[in-house]
Amino acid sequence: MKQTRRTFLAASAASLLAPGATAQEAWHMPPEDASHLRTFMQWPVSVDVYGARLLKRVQSSIADIARAISAFEEVVVLVADEHRAEAVAALGDGIATWDIPTDDLWCRDSGPTFVANESGELAVSQIQFNGWGDKQEHGHDAQIARRIADRIGLKYLETGLVGEQGGLEHDGTGLVLAHASSWVNPNRDTAPREVIERKLLSAVGGRQMIWAPGIAGADITDYHIDALARFVAPGKVLIQMPQSVSPDDPWSRAAHETLGVLRDFHAADGKALEIITLAEPVDVRSQKNDFVASYVNFYVCNGAVICSNFGDDAADGEAAEVLQQLYPGRRIVSLNTDPIGESGGGIHCATQQQPEAGT
Numbered sequence: 001m002k003q004t005r006r007t008f009l010a011a012s013a014a015s016l017l018a019p020g021a022t023a024q025e026a027w028h029m030p031p032e033d034a035s036h037l038r039t040f041m042q043w044p045v046s047v048d049v050y051g052a053r054l055l056k057r058v059q060s061s062i063a064d065i066a067r068a069i070s071a072f073e074e075v076v077v078l079v080a081d082e083h084r085a086e087a088v089a090a091l092g093d094g095i096a097t098w099d100i101p102t103d104d105l106w107c108r109d110s111g112p113t114f115v116a117n118e119s120g121e122l123a124v125s126q127i128q129f130n131g132w133g134d135k136q137e138h139g140h141d142a143q144i145a146r147r148i149a150d151r152i153g154l155k156y157l158e159t160g161l162v163g164e165q166g167g168l169e170h171d172g173t174g175l176v177l178a179h180a181s182s183w184v185n186p187n188r189d190t191a192p193r194e195v196i197e198r199k200l201l202s203a204v205g206g207r208q209m210i211w212a213p214g215i216a217g218a219d220i221t222d223y224h225i226d227a228l229a230r231f232v233a234p235g236k237v238l239i240q241m242p243q244s245v246s247p248d249d250p251w252s253r254a255a256h257e258t259l260g261v262l263r264d265f266h267a268a269d270g271k272a273l274e275i276i277t278l279a280e281p282v283d284v285r286s287q288k289n290d291f292v293a294s295y296v297n298f299y300v301c302n303g304a305v306i307c308s309n310f311g312d313d314a315a316d317g318e319a320a321e322v323l324q325q326l327y328p329g330r331r332i333v334s335l336n337t338d339p340i341g342e343s344g345g346g347i348h349c350a351t352q353q354q355p356e357a358g359t
Contacts, residue, residue: 026117026118026205027115027116027117027123027125027157027205028115028116028117028172028204028205029113029114029115029116029125029170029172029203029204029205030114030115030116030172030355031171031172032299032300032353033300033327034355034356035302035355035356036073036301036302036353036354036355036356037073037074037354037355037356037357038073038074038075038076038353038354039069039073039074039075039076039299039301039351039352039353039354040075040076040077040078040107040111040112040148040351040352040353040354041062041065041066041075041076041077041078041105041107041350041351041352042062042077042078042079042102042104042105042106042107042110042111042141042144042350043059043062043077043078043079043083043087043097043102043105044058044059044062044102044103044104044105045079045080045083045102045103046103046104046137048137049103049104049136049137050343054339054342054343057339058105058339058340058343059086059087059090060090060339061337061338061339061340062077062090062105062340062350063090063091063092064335064336064337065306065335065337065340065347065350065351066091066095067091067092067095068304068306068333068335069299069301069304069306069351070094070095071304071333072301072302072303072304072331073301073302073303074096075095075096076095076096076097076098077091077095077096077097077098078097078098078100078101078102078107078144078148079097079098079099079100079101079102080099080100080101080102080140081099084097084099098151100144100147100148100151101140102140102141102144103136103137103138103139103140103141104136104138104141105340105343105349105350106141106164106166106345106349106350107144107349107350107351107352108164108165108166108226108348108349108350108351108352109129109132109141109164109165109166109167109221109349110129110138110141110142110144110145110164111144111145111148111165111352112124112144112145112148112149112352112354113125113126113127113145113165113203113204114154114353114354114355115157115203115204115205116355116357116358120357120358121357122154122354122355122357123149123154123155123156123157124145124146124148124149124154124155124156124157125157125159125203125204126145126156126157126158126159126160126161126203127145127159127161127162127163127164127165127203128142128145128161128162128163129141129142129144129145129163129164130142130162130187130188132164132182132187132220132221132222133185133187133188133222134187135187135220136220159199159202159203160199161189161196161199161200161202161203162188162189163182163183163188163189164182164221164224165352166221166224166225166226166345166348166349167179167182167183167221167222167224167225167226168183168200168204168225169225169226169229169230169231169237170204170206170231171231171233171234171235171236172231172234173234173235174205174206174207174208175206175207175208175210175231175234175235175267176200176201176204176206176208176209176210177209177210177212177225177229177231177237177262178200178209178210178211178212178225179211179212179213179214179215179222179223179224179225179254179258180193180211180212180213180214181213181214181215181216181222181223182214182216182221182222182223182224182225183196183200184196184211185216185222187222193211197209197211207268208267208268210261210262210265211261212225212254212257212258212261212262213254213257213258213261214254214258215250215251215254218250218251219290219344220344221344223254224349225258226296226297226348226349227240227292227294227296227297227345227346227348227349228240228255228258228294228296229258229262229296230296230298230348232276232326232327233274233326235267235271235273235274236273236274236275236276237262237273237274237275237276238276238278238296238322238326239255239258239259239262239275239276239277239278239296240255240277240278240279240280240294240295240296241255241256241259241277241278241279241280242255242256242280243279243280243282259275259277262275263275276322276326278295278296278318278319278322279315279318280293280294280295280315281293281295281310281311281312281315281316281319282312282315283311283312283315284310284311284312285310285311285336285338286310286311286338286341286342288342290342290344291338291341291342292340292341292342292344292345292346293308293310293341294308294341294346295307295308295315295319295323297345297346297347297348297349298323298346298347298348299347299348299351299353300327300330301353303330303331304330304331304332304333305323305327305330305331305332305333306333306335306347306351307319307320307323307332307333307334307335307347308334308335308336308337308340308341308346308347309334309335309336310338310341316334320332320334335347
């Protein structure tokens with residue numbers, strides 16, 4: 001089961017420097033709700049991962065998401081030329097494709113982490129994808145971030161960090177949230193937690209880390225944070241919670257552990273986090289045991305929030321209403337993404353934003 005941003009002030013972002021750079025050239029990751037130039041997505045092609053039948057369903061769902069986003073901003077789907085014809089047939093008109101080979105669809109994890117400096121110049125900060133700790137073939141996906149940086153002529157900032165962007169959340173003003181299980185893990189990095197923390201903060205221009213335990217080894221991601229909790233504003237977290245803690249359900253225990261960490265946390269200025277809880281759906285369409293039904297795995301694009309519905313009318317409606325309150329002025333677009341959920345993720349996992357220069 002895969003369980004599974006506001007501009008950071010330049011004065012607070014001095015931790016991430018390009019080789020030879022000065023403090024005035026420090027880099028930070030713009031928030032997801034800042035203006036985008038485009039959205040990147042990946043065309044999945046691995047029959048070994050999905051099997052032929054599920055692969056077609058997953059590809060169709062990727063096309064649905066791409067078309068929904070393309071109503072609000074440019075979408076580029078990465079796909080090797082040998083698979084381009086099938087991708088274009090599914091995507092339809094108006095969606096660009098770039099000849100960058102892919103294995104799977106998880107662009108949040110293997111795509112580029114864009115960062116900006118005080119002058120508004122963009123670069124790509126290295127978060128080196130290794131197939132979630134070498135659990136899956138990733139020969140093409142491991143090269144995607146650098147290939148995009150090279151294609152659009154951006155600096156590629158070496159950080160020494162191994163992991164996935166889906167395994168972290170940050171509020172754009174210096175707070176970074178993650179499950180330790182998907183970072184402080186020898187399948188990513190054998191360094192002590194304090195070393196990994198410095199790398200993480202440096203990679204996105206953060207100042208203070210919030211670690212929750214998570215769960216190692218129970219799913220391919222070692223419990224990514226972005227299907228459980230998301231920053232929706234500086235110091236403000238949306239978290240999806242099960243109705244109760246079940247002794248037989250490690251996911252419910254871990255979710256409540258994370259909630260407890262968030263409630264106990266105080267920033268360096270003494271402020272507590274503002275926490276909004278959202279009920280998880282119960283009566284979902286999919287009958288797959290490891291189905292990921294995460295409302296918080298939404299994607300914020302220009303003018304809209306693209307989110308999932310799961311067949312629980314009451315919970316689906318509540319989630320859409322909460323997102324509308326959190327993102328006033330943006331249209332809430334709710335999609336049936338069941339094939340993606342059955343594959344272990346959601347819309348956020350499948351997307352990666354390129355901010356506008358100057359963000």
